[in-house]
Amino acid sequence: KAGVTQTPRYLIKTRGQQVTLSCSPISGHRSVSWYQQTPGQGLQFLFEYFSETQRNKGNFPGRFSGRQFSNSRSEMNVSTLELGDSALYLCASSSLTSGVSGELFFGEGSRLTVL
Amino acid sequence: AQTVTQSQPEMSVQEAETVTLSCTYDTSESDYYLFWYKQPPSRQMILVIRQEAYKQQNATENRFSVNFQKAAKSFSLKISDSQLGDAAMYFCAYGGAAGNKLTFGGGTRVLVKP
Numbered sequence: 005k006a007g008v009t010q011t012p013r014y015l016i017k018t019r020g021q022q023v024t025l026s027c028s029p030i031s032g033h034r035s036v037s038w039y040q041q042t043p044g045q046g047l048q049f050l051f052e053y054f055s056e057t058q059r060n061k062g063n064f065p066g067r068f069s070g071r072q073f074s075n076s077r078s079e080m081n082v083s084t085l086e087l088g089d090s091a092l093y094l095c096a097s098s099s100l101t102s103g104v105s106g107e108l109f110f111g112e113g114s115r116l117t118v119l
Numbered sequence: 120a121q122t123v124t125q126s127q128p129e130m131s132v133q134e135a136e137t138v139t140l141s142c143t144y145d146t147s148e149s150d151y152y153l154f155w156y157k158q159p160p161s162r163q164m165i166l167v168i169r170q171e172a173y174k175q176q177n178a179t180e181n182r183f184s185v186n187f188q189k190a191a192k193s194f195s196l197k198i199s200d201s202q203l204g205d206a207a208m209y210f211c212a213y214g215g216a217a218g219n220k221l222t223f224g225g226g227t228r229v230l231v232k233p
Contacts, residue, residue: 047223060220110164
């Protein structure tokens with residue numbers, strides 16, 4: 005069974021640009037969540053999608069957005085990039101449909117560098 | 120809001136020895152899960168162990184076990200018979216009723232000396 009796949013793995017952007025990251029969950033998983041990992045702030049929850057609907061949202065500005073497609077694949081977009089957006093962006097999928105948290109399966113992440 | 124605190128930035132252990140990682144959390148929820156995740160260098164994060172808050176029995180997965188003290192809001196991880204492959208960042212995480220929104224601690228780096 006294929007794991008969570010994130011693309012691209014590495015990318016470099018300049019301030020003011022926008023970026024789109026993609027995540028393909030494990031087959032059959034309908035929940036996809038996104039996390040930002042930085043040395044200073046650690047791991048922070050961005051948002052979660054389930055059946056194409058945003059179910060949870062973290063405390064990030066509106067420049068961070070996401071969506072989920074009918075095949076459960078998800079994308080996140082960051083507009084008007086800032087230096088502080090440099091981070092490892094992790095996607096995780098879960099088979100949980102409702103209720104209390106289940107096990108998350110993480111991808112290897114997309115490392116974004118903003119110059 | 121929930122918070123998770125890992126007070127040990129780094130722990131060192133001799134191969135085959137035991138190390139215990141500390142984690143405390145704060146929540147007003149009664150139904151939740153606690154997790155330990157392992158993130159090896161440049162590799163993906165994987166689940167080590169999970170504990171349901173309503174279960175009094177401490178979870179165990181092979182060489183990994185937890186000491187869950189609900190009243191004290193403490194959730195420590197014990198790694199027994201440490202192996203070189205255990206070297207990684209370990210994150211304690213809290214998951215409440217809000218689906219898969221996890222709150223992570225700052226992490227503890229585990230170094231294993233041969």
